[in-house]
Amino acid sequence: MTGAGAAGASHGIRSISVGGRYEVHIGAGALHRLDEHLADGRRVMVIHQPGRTELVAALCDRVRVAGGEAHTHEVPDAEAAKDVRVLAGAWAALGQGGFTRNDLVVGVGGGAVTDLAGFVAASWLRGVDVVQLPTSLLGVVDAAVGGKTGINTAEGKNLVGAFHEPRAVLCDPAWLQTMARPDLVSGLAEVIKCGFIVDPVILDLVEADPAAACDAGAPVVGELIARAVQVKADVVEHDLTEAGIREILNYGHTFAHAIEQVEDYRWRHGDAVAVGMVFAAELAVRSGVLSPAVLDRHRAVLGSVGLPTSYAGSDWTALREAMARDKKARGAVLRFIVLSDVGSPQRLEGPDEQVLLEAFRAVGTTTS
Structure with missing residues (x-):
């Protein structure tokens, strides 16, 4: 697979197309690309993990400037978010807010939160738009890209879910700089996985300077993110529903x-x-x-x-x-x-x- 998902850069933002269906925007100021999905009167439900007060506030401000109606719904961090009781709470928030098929869900947080937000959007009124704002390395290189959504059950992980592609994925690397080092390092596993299955340059970059790969502010981290996202974009372009080649991502x-x-x-x-x-x-x-x-x-x-x-x-x-x-x-x-x-x-x-x-x-x- 060689570059099936087109990548480009504009004003410091690198944009990677996923089969021409949506784009992943990576770079400083990526939040500005949210404006393309806002409109006068459009309701926006921001499903977010704890501790993202500043980003959530900035997002809600953009919704209001565009004439929209901003709602927020906080969910637990990590895998605790992917619980049927949390899912039911999000559905209740959408119902109480009067959300229709013309409205929008935005996921803000790590991979578990974007998984949940995606499934909420897929299941509400049989499908509403979702934009993902991953704030963890794992979120941007794995969970938020590709259209897989899901929650966990007592019997296993992600056994309940749907394929529901986002309208866009936005990631400003500055959002990753607040991550605890163990969480950032954990996200590198999915990056390294992409190196082993498709792009060995990823392995070369990590091996050349492992310390830099663990530093969210290092330039190489942006390159690793872009390469990992490109791998996933190329695979998903050919196989959205895991009927064939997408299995390699597992x-x-x-x-x-x-x-x-x-x-x-x-x-x-x-x-x-x-x-x-x-x-x-x-x-x-x-x-x-x-x-x-x-x-x-x-x-x-x-x-x-x-x-x-x-x-x-x-x-x-x-x-x-x-x-x-x-x-x-x-x-x-x-x-x-x-x-x-x-x-x-x-x-x-x-x-x-x-x-x-x-x-x-x-x-x-x-x-x-």
């Missing part, structure tokens, strides 16, 4: 989602994905499709930025049961995305149970 996620579930979502998503990629690489090596050198590179590049590469928590039985409920499974058959080389993902269906157990043991005994 690299590392089957084992990661199992960790998140058995740990009751106390693990950061990116941390779990980092371990999940090592598990997938272990699985690929043991299945004879990947060289040990690429497995070693997984551990090296992930470890260089402080991401975990091992998991010694729950027992295998609980994890295996959680993976069986993964939405990528087909009946009793587990399906994994694995690599045959950097930039060469493929599907591995129904691996031998002993091979799965060996990969789990290897991840459990590896020093992070």
